Amino acid sequence: MPEQRAEDWAVTATGLIKRFEGKQVVGGVDLAVPRGAIYGVLGPNGAGKTTTLRMILGIIEPDEGYRTLLGCERPRDAGDRVGYLPEERGLYPAMKAREAIAFMGALRGLAWGEGRRRAADLLAQVGLAHAADEKIRKLSKGMAQLVQLLGSVVHRPDLIVLDEPFSGLDPVNQEKLEALILAERDRGATILFSTHVMAHAERLCDRLAIIAGGQRQFEGTVDDARATLPAQVHYQPRQPNPALAAQLPAGATPEGDGWRFAMPPDGIEPLLNRLIAAGHGIAGLTIERPTLHEAFVRIVGSVEDRRFADRKAAA
Amino acid sequence: MSPFRRALRQMLTIARRDFIATVFTPVFLLFLFAPALIGGMSTIGGLGAASMADGAADRARLVVIAPPPLAAILSREDARLRKLFRHDERPSTLSIVAPQPDPAAQARALMGEQGRDTDAVLYGPIDRPSILVPARSRLTGNYLEALAQATVSAGRPDAVVVSATRIAAPRPAVSLGGQHQSGFLAVFGIFFLTLFLAGQVVGTMAEERNNKVIEVLAAAVPLEAVFGGKLIGMFGVAVLFVAFWGTVLGQVAALIPPAIAADLGTLTPAVGGPAFAILFAAYFSMAYLLLGSVFLGIGAQASTMREIQMLSLPITLVQVGMFALASAAARLPNSLLARVAEIFPLSSPFAMAGRAANSPEIWPHLLALGWQALWVALFITVGARLFRRGVLQSGGGRPFWRRRPRDPISAA
Numbered sequence: 244m245p246e247q248r249a250e251d252w253a254v255t256a257t258g259l260i261k262r263f264e265g266k267q268v269v270g271g272v273d274l275a276v277p278r279g280a281i282y283g284v285l286g287p288n289g290a291g292k293t294t295t296l297r298m299i300l301g302i303i304e305p306d307e308g309y310r311t312l313l314g315c316e317r318p319r320d321a322g323d324r325v326g327y328l329p330e331e332r333g334l335y336p337a338m339k340a341r342e343a344i345a346f347m348g349a350l351r352g353l354a355w356g357e358g359r360r361r362a363a364d365l366l367a368q369v370g371l372a373h374a375a376d377e378k379i380r381k382l383s384k385g386m387a388q389l390v391q392l393l394g395s396v397v398h399r400p401d402l403i404v405l406d407e408p409f410s411g412l413d414p415v416n417q418e419k420l421e422a423l424i425l426a427e428r429d430r431g432a433t434i435l436f437s438t439h440v441m442a443h444a445e446r447l448c449d450r451l452a453i454i455a456g457g458q459r460q461f462e463g464t465v466d467d468a469r470a471t472l473p474a475q476v477h478y479q480p481r482q483p484n485p486a487l488a489a490q491l492p493a494g495a496t497p498e499g500d501g502w503r504f505a506m507p508p509d510g511i512e513p514l515l516n517r518l519i520a521a522g523h524g525i526a527g528l529t530i531e532r533p534t535l536h537e538a539f540v541r542i543v544g545s546v547e548d549r550r551f552a553d554r555k556a557a558a
Numbered sequence: 559m560s561p562f563r564r565a566l567r568q569m570l571t572i573a574r575r576d577f578i579a580t581v582f583t584p585v586f587l588l589f590l591f592a593p594a595l596i597g598g599m600s601t602i603g604g605l606g607a608a609s610m611a612d613g614a615a616d617r618a619r620l621v622v623i624a625p626p627p628l629a630a631i632l633s634r635e636d637a638r639l640r641k642l643f644r645h646d647e648r649p650s651t652l653s654i655v656a657p658q659p660d661p662a663a664q665a666r667a668l669m670g671e672q673g674r675d676t677d678a679v680l681y682g683p684i685d686r687p688s689i690l691v692p693a694r695s696r697l698t699g700n701y702l703e704a705l706a707q708a709t710v711s712a713g714r715p716d717a718v719v720v721s722a723t724r725i726a727a728p729r730p731a732v733s734l735g736g737q738h739q740s741g742f743l744a745v746f747g748i749f750f751l752t753l754f755l756a757g758q759v760v761g762t763m764a765e766e767r768n769n770k771v772i773e774v775l776a777a778a779v780p781l782e783a784v785f786g787g788k789l790i791g792m793f794g795v796a797v798l799f800v801a802f803w804g805t806v807l808g809q810v811a812a813l814i815p816p817a818i819a820a821d822l823g824t825l826t827p828a829v830g831g832p833a834f835a836i837l838f839a840a841y842f843s844m845a846y847l848l849l850g851s852v853f854l855g856i857g858a859q860a861s862t863m864r865e866i867q868m869l870s871l872p873i874t875l876v877q878v879g880m881f882a883l884a885s886a887a888a889r890l891p892n893s894l895l896a897r898v899a900e901i902f903p904l905s906s907p908f909a910m911a912g913r914a915a916n917s918p919e920i921w922p923h924l925l926a927l928g929w930q931a932l933w934v935a936l937f938i939t940v941g942a943r944l945f946r947r948g949v950l951q952s953g954g955g956r957p958f959w960r961r962r963p964r965d966p967i968s969a970a
Contacts, residue, residue, distance in 0.1 A: 263951055302776045303950055319780055323564070327777040333770030337579060349571045350778040352564070
């Protein structure tokens with residue numbers, strides 16, 4: 244496996260630990276986000292996703308561990324090349340939409356005039372041109388959220404960090420947001436976002452990490468995550484035959500006119516050969532790959548089960 | 559871009575936002591014209607109170623029971639003695655009453671007369687008079703005694719009326735009294751302006767906390783720059799306020815009567831007028847920034863408006879305390895107290911403004927301004943760190959000497 248330097252990654256985190264009032268919220272998270280990727284941080288509520296992102300961005304300091312942001316050991320040094328949409332959205336209510344976007348750009352080093360010009364373009368892109376001179380307090384929650392999102396990309400950052408970007412958005416705006424994320428990736432930006440909605444991660448992520456119990460439980464591609472569970476096979480023989488169960492993998496259960504079982508470790512072909520040779524034939528065969536949702540539930544569920552058992556043992 | 563330039567740019571971005579958000583609101587007009595409203599109401603109240611006081615004064619009197627031959631001399635001497643008093647300090651009107659068979663009883667009757675206030679009654683022989691006077695009116699009794707003395711002196715056949723020739727003396731270029739007055743006015747002026755303006759800074763972080771904007775700012779900008787920007791923004795508002803009223807008062811100054819203008823001419827700061835004006839502006843700025851940075855740091859810890867309102871009393875007390883310390887220092891230049899007030903950061907701008915009035919050296923002011931600027935930076939840094947730890951709940955991380963070298967990252 245080749246060794247890469249921190250400069251080669253958009254984000255690296257090694258053993259990040261954070262405690263609030265003695266309670267460990269993040270317990271040693273490692274992350275490595277490749278440049279130019281869309282990277283999802285998935286986890287149930289309270290998993291430590293937001294705290295991890297805040298530590299990576301330098302909003303809070305980790306109690307232990309190290310991180311780099313765009314190759315910089317001090318996140319502030321990369322500040323002008325980063326965009327951030329926090330989980331708790333926040334804008335000045337008296338500011339106009341265009342000014343709010345330009346202001347956020349100005350904080351990251353973009354000249355005000357250029358910021359206003361880009362803001363107008365971005366607002367038009369997401370169909371909010373009519374709201375450019377509206378005060379934030381007059382916008383709907385979804386519109387304000389989009390404005391804030393535009394504020395986090397107006398300076399064309401190399402890294403965009405989005406904390407639960409889809410929460411609170413209706414399906415139309417969610418689609419706009421997905422399109423915006425893909426457009427930013429195509430521009431060359433790295434996108435790191437947290438979510439607990441699997442559908443978005445499944446559609447968008449090049450790689451993802453699953454955090455649960457304050458620790459990273461999985462890291463890889465969506466396919467890797469799905470591969471943590473065996474595919475489900477639905478096999479229908481030519482003739483129903485109760486004796487067939489003995490020839491199927493353990494755990495096979497009858498379903499309709501056929502059987503359902505997990506994909507054998509050596510694949511489906513040897514099994515099918517045996518079944519054909521035994522004269523059962525194949526009337527129907529469906530192989531269902533597990534969804535990310537199922538993989539997530541299994542990974543997170545096993546962590547929760549372990550924690551529950553630990554708590555019970557401690558009690 | 560260097561970290562300093564970046565921080566400066568971020569500070570100015572935040573300052574610009576705060577300045578515009580504060581100034582371009584209807585409430586700011588109310589704030590800007592507040593002194594006019596307060597002044598107007600004070601004038602109306604003052605006129606009413608003065609009118610009531612004048613009415614009461616019209617009904618008050620001093621009474622001398624004396625035979626008619628003395629009445630003319632008493633009136634003349636009373637008129638002469640009254641010139642020694644300022645208008646508002648003059649004794650009540652003098653009434654001269656002819657004696658009755660029992661002057662003591664007559665005096666008591668006059669004293670108790672309904673419908674008029676009688677401050678004191680003099681009766682008996684003019685060279686050995688008795689004065690009926692309430693215990694609290696000792697000075698009124700003294701005046702009647704002096705009037706009797708003057709009347710006796712003027713009644714003598716060999717009385718001489720002194721008429722002095724007055725020659726206008728050149729005003730000394732520098733007088734100790736003028737310096738002390740200048741010092742006190744400088745201290746009071748800075749105190750008044752900071753009392754009026756610096757307290758506003760205390761609640762400025764509340765907006766960001768309530769709107770959750772602080773998360774956006776904290777991610778984009780070091781908290782020190784956020785604090786610095788907010789302080790500069792509010793200082794800009796204060797400067798606008800001072801410039802506006804400075805211009806207004808400058809125009810009004812042209813209408814000041816010559817006598818009062820001449821009195822103002824006695825204000826002779828030791829460093830000279832122009833340097834004093836520059837130092838006054840510099841020390842006002844530093845006083846604002848010092849107190850503002852402390853108030854900003856404290857106010858940022860408050861999580862509700864109620865907590866911010868509760869802070870207003872201790873904040874006012876701190877300002878009054880600094881004013882008292884600096885006033886005492888201005889009265890006692892070169893004393894140990896003055897040195898303490900000049901060095902203690904929060905009172906330093908006040909005390910150094912007083913020093914500018916009393917001492918001609920300039921170099922201590924350059925030193926003091928640097929010293930004060932250092933403390934502004936320190937207060938901002940401490941305020942930002944407390945905010946980071948207390949509000950953002952961020953630990954300090956490992957100190958640099960405990961950090962181990964970072965391992966190379968293996969490709970995932």
